[in-house]
Amino acid sequence: MSNRVTHKHSRVDFSKPLSFTFDGKIYQGFAGDTLASALLANGVKTIARSFKYGRPRGIVGAWAEEPNALVQIDVGARTTPDLKATQVELYDGLVAARTSGWPSLAFDLKSVGGKFSRFMPAGFYYKTFKWPSKFWPLYEDIIRRAAGYGKSPIEPDTETYDHKHHHVELLVVGGGACGLLAALLAGRSGLSVLLVDDQSELGGYLLSMPNMTIGGLDAATWSAKIIAELRSLPNVTLLERTTAFALHDMNMIQAVELMQDHLLHQARKSEQRRERLHRIRAAKVVLATGAFERPLVFGNNDLPGIITASALATYFSRYGVVCGNNIVVLTSNDLAYQSAVDLAEAGIKVTIVDVRESINLAWAARFKALGIMTYMGYGISEAIGSSEVKGVQLVKLNAKANVVIESGPLIACDVLASSGGLSPTVHLFCHDGGRPQWDESKLAFVVSANARANAGIYCVGAITGVFSLCEGLEKTFATMFELLKSLGKKIDDSELSLETDEITASPARAIYRIPTTAKAFVDFQNDVAVTDIELAVRENYRSIEHIKRYTALGFGTDQGKLSNVNGFAIAAEMLGKTIPEVGTTTYRPAYTPVSFGALAGAHVGDTFEPRRYTAMQASHTQFQAEFETVGQWMRPWYFPKAGEDMHAAVNRECLAARNGVAILDASTLGKIDIRGKDVREFLNRIYANAWSQLAPGKCRYGLMLNEAGMVMDDGVTACISDTHFLMTTTTGGAAGVMSWLEKWHQTEWPELEVYMTSVTDNWTTAALVGPKSREVLAKLCSDIDLDKEAFKFMDWRDGTVAGVPARVFRISFSGELAYEINVDASYGHYVWEELMKAGAEFDITPYGTETMHVLRAEKGFIIVGQETDGSVTPFDLDMAWAVGMKKPYSFIGKRSLARSDTARTDRKQLVGLLTEDPNFVLKEGAQLINSENTTPPVPMLGHVTSSYYSAFLGRSIAMGFVIDGIKRRSEEGNNIVYAWADGKAVKAKIVSSVFVDAEGARHNV
Amino acid sequence: MSKLTFSPVMQSPLHHFNLNANQQPIDTSKGVWANEITLLGYISLRGNAQNVLFTKAAKKALGVALPILPCSLISASWGYIYWLSPDEWLIVCARELHAELQQKLEAALVGNHNQVIDNSGGFTTVFLQGKNASDVLHHCTVYDLNALTTGKVVGTTFGKTSVFLHQHGNGYNLIFRRSFADYIWRYLERSALPYGFGIANLGSS
DSSP, X not given: OTTBOOOTTOOSEEEEEEEEEETTEEEEEEETOBHHHHHHHTTOOOOEEOTTTOOEEOOOOSSTTOSSOEEEESOGGGOEEEEETTTOBOOTTOEEEESSOSBOSSSBTHHHHHTTGGGSOTTHHHHHTTSSGGGHHHHHHHHHHHSOOSOOOOSOOOOOEEEEEEEEEEEEXXXXXXXXXXXXXXXXXTOOEXXXXXXXXXXXXXXXXXXXXXXXXXXHHHHHHHHHHXXXXXXXXXXXXXXXXXXXXXXXXXEEEEOSTTSXXXXXXXXXXXXXXXXXXXXXXXXXXOEEEOOOBOBTTTSTTEEEHHHHHHHHHTTOBOSOSEEEEEESSSTTHHHHHHHHHTTOEEEEEESSSOOOHHHHHHHHHHTOEEEETEEEEEEEOSSSOOEEEEEEEOSSSSOEEEEEEEEEOSEEEEEOOEEEOOHHHHHTTOOOEEETTTTEEEOOSSTTGGGTEEEOGGGGTOOSHHHHHHHHHHHHHHHHHHTTOOOOOTTOOOOBOOOOOOOOOOOSBOOOSSOOEEETTTTEEHHHHHHHXXXXXXXXXXXXXXXXXXXXXXXXXXXXXXXXXXXXXHHTOOHHXXXXXXXXXXXXXXXXXXXXXXXXXXXXXXXXXXXXXXXHHHTTOEEEEETTEEEEEEOOOTTOOHHHHHHHHHHHHHHSOEEEEOTTSEEEEEESTTHHHHHHHHBSSOOSSOOTTBEEEEEEEOTTSOEEEEEEEEEEETTEEEEEEOTTTXXXXXXXXXXXXXXXXXXXXXXXXXXXXXXXXXXXXXXXXXXXXXXXXXXXXXXXXTSOTTBEEEEEETTEEEEEEOOOSSSSOEEEEEEEGGGHHHHHHHHHXXXXXXTOEEEOHHHHHHHHHHTTOOOTTTTOSSSOOTTTTTOGGGOOTTOSSOOTTTGGGGSHHHHOTTSEEEEEEEESSTTOXXXXXXXXXXXXOOOSOOOOXXXXXXXXXXXXXXXXXXXXXXXTHHHHTTOTTSOEEEEEETTEEEEEEEEOSOOSOTTOTTTOO | OOOOOOOOOOOOTTGGGOGGGGOBOOOTTSSEEEEEEOSOEEEXXXXXXXXXXXXXXXXXXXSSOOOOSTTBEEEETTEEEEEEETTEEEEEEOHHHHHHHHHHHHHHHTTSOEEEEEOGGGEEEEEEESTTHHHHHXXXXXXXXXXXXXXXXXXXXXXXXXXXXXEETTEEEEEEEXXXXXXXXXXXXXXXXXXXXXXXOGGGO
């Protein structure tokens, strides 16, 4: 490992060597390495091929800003695409692969096209593959194959994820020097503090500048002391490897913690999460998110071996990796100097090329002492090399204008580091509407420390444009003083010294690109060159948001962390505007990519969605029920016996209900207990029909309308006493109806004395259906007179069933003799089993929702949500009988029924439909039209709402809406429609929707 | 009609998990311990808290005054009264006591507009304790448990559904609807996995 140096500040553990695989080749690294640092240490320079031109690319950054080093980590179910090698912690046995470069990294097919890159400008795909338009799907397929990085896992994820909610008085985002100081001051004041930091180790950029001293201590000792104190405070929580990726209104911050991916496979615990999504609600937020260094833009600036100066410093100081032996540092500011000095001290040859005319004397002296050659007033027009950087072409720049005066020397090098200044990490600040301001003195979009203090958001450190450590710490102190004072807390600065040994920085030069004729890239990940921005401006794109979308500047997994500000500045130059006039694009969550697993958390598998079960579930499972979800309830759909398909099962279940006895679990229906002296009046207003005369012991069906007069729910309501009614609602509508009742009572009719409470879960309901149901019930019930005269249709009775207190309703959704037996749900399973036992001699048949639907359709009973869709009045349903227009007080929806549109007689109306072919079952949703000629335009008369095969009738039946259908039903010659679906128009006759027992003889027995 | 004889059997909402078969005495081996407190009596009560006649009559029947402060609960010798909304309470007691309590309440409240309902089949209670009980709940609910002081009960989120939640001893009680029980228990189990999840022997709590 020729690129390793050992020094006392390195954070890698040279006593713990690790081996890993990249692209099929085995390499050595050390504990504490990232994949990127280990690859650089092994001299691996090319790790990717570029998106559009297939150019070789190397590692540029050291953290989340990295645009090139997207790698595929791990294999099989654990494989993860497009992680940045700079953020992947090394463990023994790690398997990584490139995500670009086909057929290989050494030769990429796209690079052949890349040679003609001047023929592939921004908008190339839009412009080229436009014609003929029908070929686009083909073009798209080919383009999509060529584009993209990495591969999604195809095996199910074997890992688990979860969410955790936090409520803290203060959240600090960022564990660099200023973030640590902020957390310490807040922690000492007694606030509950959470600090999140995205790296494996706290310290931020201090880890890259270990020779700096703070308060007389070296940076590592200073931060270790603070971290130790923070860990000792019970009111402070530190979360490492945790990236705050979104800041929402009211200071809700989302952060994702990587919990296991840094561990050796064998060390990962199956009971532990792979990632955890933290949802943090913080009264105050301190953003100490720092800054990323942006590179300068020049010709061939994308060659492997060209990195940012801060990355150079980080790899050297933190990981003991020298990226080369002959390094050129190109800079527009003083920030890059320290790394040059550090490397020179380690014996590496360093040359500085500074675009500024003069140099700070203190630095000049140090450079001289170390033999660092400096070129002042020079830039680099282009890097030389084909697969990696071999040298640089210097150019002398005009002292003021950004123009080349003359060519300079050609210098050989194996690494070129550049610094164009720092771009504060303002992303979180901007997520909920904050905007950064351009600061010309800092050459950066910055945010102010307390501009959003009213919202509880404070900013400290480099995010505010303060790039000197000492000044950053002092201003952090001042900001925390203000914050803590606003909370009535005192600041405790004991044993804190914030002085550093920094050399005062000279002003940076405002320069973003160095003039060149060679290809100069702004955004590496999307292959956006200076010429692309030029082209966008030439083609009259004016807004930076449009230039971004035309060129793809700032897209991708790095979201332009390195490239955006350069792009804005270059666009400004070309538009003849200032940078603040051009402004920034919009910063939106997520700051860095977040896995679907983390977002889903526990909402997967059997906890994906609440599954509501009735007390009879065990019986249903035992009888092999297939289930369907209704309003989160798991309802038996049908009960297939061995060898039966759904149709066979449903036919059998239907015939059992019509000819013998069958049983349905009706527990899921909403049940609302309503009491008070005004309960009848309340129901008169809530329902379309009248409730004043319903006697205790009786039930009635009711239609509930919304204000527009449209049917919203239905159900049977029983009069328990003059002041006590029990309402049933549809399964899916229960919660909505409950809120509806409360809303009308609380806001419109508070004078009515009624209270209502949901008893849905308290009762289980077994519907015993069929001609033999009375005989079955009689075996279990001795205290209710089941005689047809004593216990009539639409009556209810209290009694006991199988020894359990029960309320039995003689109501029917099938048209058969039926009893709905309600018991305390604790006894639900027991009573169901007793009913099954009692019914065994009659071959009692459990049935599900599908049979329930067929039985009710045979009777023409509607299902709210199937026959209704929010645009259907009771009259449209031919249910005028369920509307009490003469009630003294109005009811909800009454006035709307008088609107000209609802009152007209030629609306779409519900009718029955019979096909000519009794075996043809119409398609639900089929359009109903007047003729079999389907040549457009075809007037659409309505549609099929319900359609089944009726085993009892031995033919198909259907219901549907037809314009003026009620009249047409009885008009011979005008009663034929065609149902159009699947390219066929099938003839059907409009008939009554009651197909079975119109006179009600079957249930009145 | 002949007299029939039956032996009715009750099942709690979490019956199918067969929790008691797997229960153990609480120790430090798990971060979280939980179990269902099965088949309690639940009475829903509604009435006007501003009406002194109502509150007095309720107090007479229950032996303790109804909690009137938002989100408060009162512990009585026979169980708990939870404030659910300004005119709504949930009364929880042993199943054998609830009929008597309900009758007393109904009798005392005659003439005062009210609603007294036996909702015993509709609810269940799970208790949760152990050193990571709060951690587990923080995975399940957005509620700030630091704000859940003794004597406070809140209706809050739990995964994609809701529970009533209060501190109980050195742990928590979760009260929720029967039909959501399966989901809530599975969610709790999943959330507790990293901490170690034990089914607590009720006698040891």
